[in-house]
Amino acid sequence: MAVTVELLKRFPMLQSLSEQELEQLAQQSSIKSVSRRAVVINGGVASDYLCFLFEGRLQGVDFTLDGREVGLYFVEPGDFCGELGLYDKQGQPESVIALSKSQIILMPVSAVRTAIQGSHQMVESLFTRMATRVRKLSAQRALLGLSSTVARVCGQLWMMLEEQDSLNRREGVIAYPPTHQELGIMLNLSRETVTRVFQTLQTQEVVKRDGTTRLLVLDEKSLRALFEAGDG
Amino acid sequence: MAVTVELLKRFPMLQSLSEQELEQLAQQSSIKSVSRRAVVINGGVASDYLCFLFEGRLQGVDFTLDGREVGLYFVEPGDFCGELGLYDKQGQPESVIALSKSQIILMPVSAVRTAIQGSHQMVESLFTRMATRVRKLSAQRALLGLSSTVARVCGQLWMMLEEQDSLNRREGVIAYPPTHQELGIMLNLSRETVTRVFQTLQTQEVVKRDGTTRLLVLDEKSLRALFEAGDG
DNA sequence: GAAAACGTGTGACTGTGGTCACTTCACTTC
DNA sequence: GAAGTGAAGTGACCACAGTCACACGTTTTC
Known part of the structure; x- marks a missing residue:
């Protein structure tokens, strides 16, 4: 299924992009439907996609050594995840799974990187997001x-x-x-x-x-x- | 004391900047000498400066409720710290202190932000740096x-x-x-x-x-x- | 409406790690 | 080399949280 520019406009993170840039992104992205309990991002594995959610609900989870899972955070529609490996090919430590049947947009990191070059707004948003994450982890520690x-x-x-x-x-x-x-x-x-x-x-x-x-x-x-x- | 372009060239993070951009940065920055055990960055407080180290040694520390301090990481010459509050005015959770008499460059966040706009290399470096930090904190948790x-x-x-x-x-x-x-x-x-x-x-x-x-x-x-x- | 699955509540027992109160050791500084 | 200081080592004691075992209540599922 094709991703439309209209759909991408729903996401606050992409708000600052021009029509043209959105068009670029849309063309390279794809929609995927995932069922409940499906793994959206695999923890510890580098992923080539960022994952934007527009329907359903996702959760970041970590697994303990004895296999039980720990809920870390939620992803609600309009939000996204998987940005940690945007520049280094290392992925993120935790997995992301679908809590209910969900519709997601897979956006190649290369496309996102290109988009970022054109929008300093996006740099700010992403950076602030990461900073918040560091603070939260710090508090947890x-x-x-x-x-x-x-x-x-x-x-x-x-x-x-x-x-x-x-x-x-x-x-x-x-x-x-x-x-x-x-x-x-x-x-x-x-x-x-x-x-x-x-x-x-x-x-x-x-x-x-x-x-x-x-x-x-x-x-x-x-x-x-x-x-x-x-x-x- | 004035900060020279030559001095800034020593820092890997600034390598990608043009002579002109470095000149801009240098003009707005200032050198400071701090003595052993001096607080360079105050934990939990927003700071208007990034701190580049070119002589001595710094350490990121956190304080427990009963006042004892926990060493978190070291900052060696050529490295820097204080980047967490670059875009949101919130500072970083931990403090940074000097382990020995040190020479640091205080660089206003506004100047750094301007420099970042001109260099996508810097965006990448900073982002990777933050990602590493998130992974490390995650592992610690x-x-x-x-x-x-x-x-x-x-x-x-x-x-x-x-x-x-x-x-x-x-x-x-x-x-x-x-x-x-x-x-x-x-x-x-x-x-x-x-x-x-x-x-x-x-x-x-x-x-x-x-x-x-x-x-x-x-x-x-x-x-x-x-x-x-x-x-x- | 059973039956199953899951989350919560509670008691008894136990072991591990915290606390305290030392001593010993290593390294500075007179 | 004596004195001083901060870290490391060690034993005795015991409280607190983990474990186990089971009862109870709610929600899902057929």
């Missing part, structure tokens, strides 16, 4: 350095809260929170320990579950305090 | 996810070995290894635990100390095996 288990969990919850869209952020809602198991893997804790921490937080009325899909942060201040108490 | 303490230590040693210059790499030498204390902070272990792991590794003749400044990896294979055994 700092989190794992905390010795207290409650601090680690609270820190993670805090980070997730900050990443919510503005409405959820204001109301203290974490949408689609990870399971205790997943949190455990991210924070280097056992599933049971996470459950126990949550029990504490719930009896202290710091957080509250709202069905499977939402986690309410009732007391943002305490959450932050517990996180910043850190050691001990 | 994966390491902290290991439950076995020996695996964590071996993983860290392995990463440090891979970062050595080619001569040391070949001979299995880790130059200027961090202290047990520092390793402990990086790996979320106590100083004593690191010592005990090292005792094990030394009796198994996997590693060997060579004075204070060198650590010899005698059995690279075992080191890697212990690392990859991971859990358990």
Whole structure:
């Protein structure tokens, strides 16, 4: 199936490109439909394509040595992924899989590189994006350095809260929170320990579950305090 | 003191710039002499300058909640730092301090941004640099996810070995290894635990100390095996 | 509407790594 | 060479988080 210029215009990252440049990109790109749980980008392997999503939902995941997977971030329609190996042929450490049936655009890195040459806007966007990623990874590393288990969990919850869209952020809602198991893997804790921490937080009325899909942060201040108490 | 074009030519990152562009950069930059332990870049604070080093040695450090510092990377002459906040005004999470009396060039981000517009080479270099950083942070995160303490230590040693210059790499030498204390902070272990792991590794003749400044990896294979055994 | 699958809650037990309180060693600096 | 300093080594103790085992509740699937 052919990629149209109109379709590419939907992506904020490509907004600064001229009609002509978009046409170039469109011609070299292709659309692909992937089913649920399909691997879109293979972790650790160099890929020749950037992957733009216009329908469905993707997730960046890493695998532990014993084969379990850790959710790292989501890719929503209008966003893209796979930019890490844009200039060095090394790919990215984590894999990206489809959470539901999705429509993606595969855009050759060579074409993207050409486009970047014409648009300094794109350089800025990409650079800022990478910088954000470095900061996030850095924060995550700092989190794992905390010795207290409650601090680690609270820190993670805090980070997730900050990443919510503005409405959820204001109301203290974490949408689609990870399971205790997943949190455990991210924070280097056992599933049971996470459950126990949550029990504490719930009896202290710091957080509250709202069905499977939402986690309410009732007391943002305490959450932050517990996180910043850190050691001990 | 004035910055000359000749001086800027020493830096690989600026190699692709024309005489004229270098002249522009030189005019807007300034030289600064910093003494040992001086803070060159303040962590978490936006900085208006990139910092190019041409004499001395710098180190990126992070601080734990209880005030101890963690060494993250070194900056050697010809290299630079502080590029994370080039486009977003957010600075970088870690601080950079001088390990010895050093001479640095402060280059305003605005000037660097202008230079980048003229040189696509620089875009590539910077992007690759950031990508490497993301990969390194990712690997570090994966390491902290290991439950076995020996695996964590071996993983860290392995990463440090891979970062050595080619001569040391070949001979299995880790130059200027961090202290047990520092390793402990990086790996979320106590100083004593690191010592005990090292005792094990030394009796198994996997590693060997060579004075204070060198650590010899005698059995690279075992080191890697212990690392990859991971859990358990 | 079973049956299956998955996530959560909880108790009992255990082992590992943190803490503390030393000593020993290596390297500076008088 | 004595004194001082910072890192490394070591044993005893014990709390905390991991493991195991099982119950419970919800959601999916046929």
